Amino acid sequence: MKICCIGAGYVGGPTMAMIAHKCEDHTVTVVDINEARIDAWNSVELPVYEPGLDEIVQANRGKNLFFSTDVDSAIREADMIFMSVNTPTKTYGVGAGRAADLRYIEKCARKIAEVCEGDKIVVEKSTLPVRTAESIKRILESNAEGRKFQILSNPEFLAEGTAIQDLQNPDRVLIGGDQTPEGKAAIQILVDVYAAWVPEERILTTNLWSSELSKLTANAFLAQRISSINAISALCEATEANVDEVAHAIGTDSRIGPKFLKSSVGFGGSCFQKDILNLVYLCEHFGLPDVAAYWNSVIEMNDYQKHRFARKVVSTLFNTVSDKKIAVLGFAFKKDTNDTRESAAIYICKDLLEEQANLSIYDPKVPEAQMLRDLELGEKDDSITVCGDAYEATKDAHAVLVLTEWDEFKELDYKKIYDAMHLPAFLFDGRNVLDLEALREIGFEASGIGKG
Numbered sequence: 513m514k515i516c517c518i519g520a521g522y523v524g525g526p527t528m529a530m531i532a533h534k535c536e537d538h539t540v541t542v543v544d545i546n547e548a549r550i551d552a553w554n555s556v557e558l559p560v561y562e563p564g565l566d567e568i569v570q571a572n573r574g575k576n577l578f579f580s581t582d583v584d585s586a587i588r589e590a591d592m593i594f595m596s597v598n599t600p601t602k603t604y605g606v607g608a609g610r611a612a613d614l615r616y617i618e619k620c621a622r623k624i625a626e627v628c629e630g631d632k633i634v635v636e637k638s639t640l641p642v643r644t645a646e647s648i649k650r651i652l653e654s655n656a657e658g659r660k661f662q663i664l665s666n667p668e669f670l671a672e673g674t675a676i677q678d679l680q681n682p683d684r685v686l687i688g689g690d691q692t693p694e695g696k697a698a699i700q701i702l703v704d705v706y707a708a709w710v711p712e713e714r715i716l717t718t719n720l721w722s723s724e725l726s727k728l729t730a731n732a733f734l735a736q737r738i739s740s741i742n743a744i745s746a747l748c749e750a751t752e753a754n755v756d757e758v759a760h761a762i763g764t765d766s767r768i769g770p771k772f773l774k775s776s777v778g779f780g781g782s783c784f785q786k787d788i789l790n791l792v793y794l795c796e797h798f799g800l801p802d803v804a805a806y807w808n809s810v811i812e813m814n815d816y817q818k819h820r821f822a823r824k825v826v827s828t829l830f831n832t833v834s835d836k837k838i839a840v841l842g843f844a845f846k847k848d849t850n851d852t853r854e855s856a857a858i859y860i861c862k863d864l865l866e867e868q869a870n871l872s873i874y875d876p877k878v879p880e881a882q883m884l885r886d887l888e889l890g891e892k893d894d895s896i897t898v899c900g901d902a903y904e905a906t907k908d909a910h911a912v913l914v915l916t917e918w919d920e921f922k923e924l925d926y927k928k929i930y931d932a933m934h935l936p937a938f939l940f941d942g943r944n945v946l947d948l949e950a951l952r953e954i955g956f957e958a959s960g961i962g963k964g
């Protein structure tokens with residue numbers, strides 16, 4: 513089979529690389545209108561950093577895995593077309609700030625209608641509002657001219673930083689489609705692709721709307737757990753309870769489970785916030801304001817947590833950080849990724865810049881240009897310095913903030929860092945990854961999240 517994927521981003525690239533790797537009989541072409549991105553996929557420096565990704569791309573690129581800007585030809589030749597384009601929060605017009613911006617997905621549908629010649633299976637890989645398949649179907653069918661289209665929903669559940677592991681061994685693959693004989697046949701074709709490496713009992717099939725809604729619901733539930741434990745972290749700080757101990761104590765209840773209970777500076781990433789906003793918008797659209805308010809509170813709590821952290825830094829540093837050097841360790845929204853979209857670090861840095869702090873930032877994977885873009889600063893702005901390592905960033909600092917849980921931050925020589933800092937030397941572990949007792953023995957005024 514010939515497979516085409518429109519959108520060579522964090523999802524399109526890795527998922528298609530895995531399909532090509534596991535299904536050597538299929539030819540997979542990933543296309544994008546962003547030429548620089550396609551060039552990078554064809555180079556040694558891939559545009560997405562993911563442990564294990566280089567190896568599978570190198571093994572298959574040029575054999576049955578291709579990256580191209582020739583969108584039309586790839587669509588024309590394909591039997592199955594994945595749409596993996598971005599679906600950001602709308603920034604204009606009706607629903608601005610909440611609804612999903614579906615213009616990219618609609619452009620894909622129109623492009624497919626315009627250029628394809630035979631029958632196609634069109635797969636929604638992007639995360640979409642429930643019932644988007646209906647619009648896609650209308651666009652395709654209005655322009656069908658005898659061609660037949662089957663629309664499937666196959667949302668992606670990978671997490672960045674563990675994408676390859678998640679794709680290799682997914683908890684489940686979800687495929688939704690029409691419950692007609694033709695729809696079921698299309699579902700089976702996609703089931704067969706995944707069955708090359710995923711046990712069949714982990715491939716779930718549903719109707720289209722359940723599949724679309726399950727993706728938004730899964731992200732909302734995951735984010736809700738983080739907001740719940742972060743809410744408790746504030747109470748821990750007021751009561752001398754320890755949030756890690758509370759999380760462990762509740763997580764051993766098999767009904768609650770231990771995962772996604774790590775208190776932090778707040779969740780980031782391109783999807784949790786956008787998908788919950790989308791869910792909130794949908795609830796309002798369907799006349800369910802109480803349901804909308806319930807899910808919106810997950811985002812409100814996350815905003816509270818990010819600002820609470822920045823406020824705590826300022827108040828601990830004697831209520832002023834003006835002209836003080838604050839070292840920021842970690843800028844990505846989580847470890848093992850170069851992605852900074854919606855990273856809590858952006859909001860915390862902005863709050864501190866507002867207080868006139870001088871920031872020296874180090875992240876092992878995020879380039880300086882990206883940080884400047886995220887902080888909306890020009891190239892010559894001297895309120896931030898981007899450093900090549902943690903020691904340079906922390907030299908002469910008044911405080912160190914750990915904002916991403918990169919493993920290397922656990923291995924640093926904190927005595928060396930302490931000796932080069934102003935005293936009292938403050939350290940705020942926004943990820944609860946460091947040994948606070950050991951840091952206090954060195955002399956740090958060290959604090960974590962949710963640790964009274």
Ligand SMILES: NC(=O)C1=CN([C@@H]2O[C@H](COP(=O)(O)OP(=O)(O)OC[C@H]3O[C@@H](n4cnc5c(N)ncnc54)[C@H](O)[C@@H]3O)[C@@H](O)[C@H]2O)C=CC1
Binds near residue numbers: 519524543619637671
């Ligand atoms: N990033 C993640 O970890 C996950 C993302 N998702 C969902 O997957 C979708 C894609 O996300 P990402 O890969 O992160 O986005 P991304 O922004 O990294 O990649 C999207 C790509 O689509 C391309 N594109 C947009 N319109 C196009 C068009 N008309 N023709 C050709 N290319 C076009 C863009 O140039 C861009 O390179 C979103 O709906 C997202 O919610 C789902 C699970 C995980």
Ligand SMILES: O=C(O)[C@H]1O[C@H](OP(=O)(O)OP(=O)(O)OC[C@H]2O[C@@H](n3ccc(=O)[nH]c3=O)[C@H](O)[C@@H]2O)[C@H](O)[C@@H](O)[C@@H]1O
Binds near residue numbers: 670772774778779
């Ligand atoms: O739709 C998506 O985009 C993806 O969103 C998340 O994946 P991702 O955002 O890549 O990463 P997560 O591991 O979920 O982390 C999200 C944020 O929550 C934070 N987090 C996570 C877990 C936790 O216990 N505590 C916590 O603060 C992370 O540091 C990070 O900032 C989901 O985990 C994926 O299943 C989903 O496919």
